[in-house]
Amino acid sequence: MKNVVVLGAGMVGTGTALALQARGFSVVLVDRSAPGSETSYGNAGVIQGEACEPYSLPRDIKTLCRIAFKDDNSVDWDVAGLWRSAPSLVSYWRHSAPNYHRTLGAQYSTLARRATHDHARWIAASGAETLIRRDGYRIAFRDGAAFELQTRQAERLRDLYGIEFEREESATLAAAEPALRQPLVGAIHWRDAWTCSDPGALVRAYSALFEKQGGELLKVELLGFEPSAIGWKLRSSEGTFDTEHVVVALGPWAPQALAPLGYKVEMVRKRGYHLHFDYPTDESVPRLNLPLLDAAFGAIYSPMRAGLRIATGADLSATSNCQPRQLRRAEAAARELLDIGEPIEKSPWTGVRPCMPDMMPVVGAAPRHRGLWFNFGHGHQGFTLGPTTGELLADAMSKGSAHTISSLAPSRLFN
Ligand SMILES: Cc1cc2nc3c(=O)[nH]c(=O)nc-3n(C[C@H](O)[C@H](O)[C@H](O)COP(=O)(O)OP(=O)(O)OC[C@H]3O[C@@H](n4cnc5c(N)ncnc54)[C@H](O)[C@@H]3O)c2cc1C
Structure with missing residues (x-):
């Protein structure tokens, strides 16, 4: 042996x-x-059976300008962090070119498409069934143009890799998630993902x-x-x-x-944060059913055993922040949509996504x-x-x- x-x-x-x-x-x-x-x-707890292409860097000028002016909540940065990661970020940028990124999908999708199957064996054998839901998660949109763009992208992924999704218009989304306090434009409901209430x-x-x-x-x-x-x-x-x-x-x-x-391993260190918030204890107030990625704020709201976990996008700053801007904005955005209580922890959790260029x-x-x-x-x-x-x-x-x-x-x- x-x-x-x-x-x-x-x-x-x-x-x-x-x-x-x-x-x-x-x-x-x-x-x-x-x-x-x-x-x-510390992650958002989504077993992303739908993630057939890896996470690339945005390359369109509009998004890059928004990131540069800190107007896009999915990315934060400081000069020291960019400087430290410059060689790996340049390499990441090159590899994010659409043609190369699509060719990666051919191999990456073979991993993503078997991911839930590979978890299933250990979930059953370890008796962890109660932690898992097999109903997918949603990306919700506040902006019609972004919703249309994401729909085209979802159709492309469906045609290439056979992933299932549903385009949910405003009323369908409101009926599926009665916890939402205001109407949104719509959502993409990825069906092939599973979610975990305590990663x-x-x-x-x-x-x-x-x-x-x-x-x-x-x-x-x-x-x-x-x-x-x-x-x-x-x-x-x-x-x-x-x-x-x-x-x-x-x-x-x-x-x-x-x-x-x-x-010498070049790694792009994408920091993320999360904080749990109290749910209302009043049974008459509906709670979020499935994790909801709020596309306009680059944050995901995941119902967890510990409370509602708000998790953020990528922070490329050199050091972690005890009052991260992305989390503050995400909390305000979540409060517009959901009836959430006080933070459960005094300070946010932080950790680093280990990303290869x-x-x-x-x-x-x-x-x-x-x-x-x-x-x-x-x-x-x-x-x-x-x-x-x-x-x-x-x-x-x-x-x-x-x-x-x-x-x-x-x-x-x-x-
Ligand atoms: C905010 C956020 C949200 C995310 N959401 C998702 C999601 O929804 N779905 C998804 O698939 N992924 C998600 N991710 C990414 C995912 O969490 C990571 O890719 C994954 O957890 C990495 O797992 P790992 O086992 O490689 O690393 P880790 O879980 O960090 O494990 C590494 C281990 O090494 C140990 N270690 C380090 N140094 C030493 C040492 N010297 N001696 C002994 N032990 C040591 C550490 O204690 C640690 O337990 C998210 C990440 C973040 C930050």
């Missing part, structure tokens, strides 16, 4: 640990915190299943790792240990862990070291894709093959 240590117990590391275990590997899952405490906790709890359920099936969960801080006679020596806050194989599934922390081994996760064998494997860089969709890229990597590792899908190969990043 081969021994593997998976570093990072977010959705990606936990999905990978389960997939390796299912193929007969002896697996230790390592994290300094409880599983699913970081990015895989951190879903990862914990998966990791509990991993342990129940004989896997070892180790709560230690990784300090470093280097090649050894049997494979790898890991240094941790609790001492050193050896293993044949190491999988790096450290999400936003992968670049700093890999730098000492000579791998070419928008594809990094999954496969490290090009320069035997027994070292990568699974990180899932950007906007790691909660969705963790179990799927976990399956792909576990397949490659059990066959001893370096690659999964060509556009995911780590070798594309390092010569």
Whole structure:
């Protein structure tokens, strides 16, 4: 039996640990915190079976001007942050060219289209059914032109990838979501997505299943790792240990862990924020049924066990903000639409989407070291894709093959 240590117990590391275990590997899952405490906790909880093309940078002049003048709430920035990320942002910009972006869809869609299926197995086995709804989510519009544009885009995706959606006009949307206090122009209802009412709890359920099936969960801080006679020596806050194989599934922390081994990972760090708000306890006041992405404000309102979670778009600033502008605007926008109470936490949660400039996760064998494997860089969709890229990597590792899908190969990043 081969021994593997998976570093990072977010959705990606936990999905990978389960997939390796299912193929007969002896697996230790390592994290300094409880599983699913970081990015895989703080997201909007949408398992995006519809996200067939990765998240590109806007390239039209109108949107770019709005971002430059901080008039577009889906993106924030400061000069220090742009300067720090300049090389990766330039690369991200190049890869966002429409032709290239469309060709990426051919491979990315194969991941997105199997994502709910790959979750389904672990949801059932871990008894996490109560956390999941299979009714999709909505993107709602306050502006007719934006609604029409998104409808054309949805039709294109449906024709290319067979994704299901419904265009809901104002009255249909109002009937489906009686919690909305004012009429909106309409919504796109993506049917192929699932939603989770507690993303951190879903990862914990998966990791509990991993342990129940004989896997070892180790709560230690990784300090470093280097090649050894049997494979790898890991240094941790609790001492050193050896293993044949190491999988790096450290999400936003992968670049700093890999730098000492000579791998310079360019990552676009898109910070996001969330805060929970009290729902009215009065049963006669309707609550939001499904997560609603408010397109005009680039924020998503997700009904969660902890309250209504308002989560923001991308902040490219160098440091996090304890009173983020995007969240303040999103809260005001949500209050126009929904009857929400006071914030539940004193300060917002913040975390970083680990985005690769070419928008594809990094999954496969490290090009320069035997027994070292990568699974990180899932950007906007790691909660969705963790179990799927976990399956792909576990397949490659059990066959001893370096690659999964060509556009995911780590070798594309390092010569
Ligand atoms: C606001 C927001 C909304 C989002 N919404 C969605 C969504 O609706 N759907 C979706 O699919 N995705 C969404 N995402 C993206 C998604 O959350 C991420 O892509 C995903 O969680 C990344 O998972 P991960 O396992 O790679 O990283 P993480 O979940 O961050 O896991 C990495 C783990 O590594 C551990 N670690 C780091 N360093 C060390 C060390 N030295 N020693 C030990 N352990 C260490 C950390 O403790 C952490 O648990 C959203 C992201 C944000 C910020």
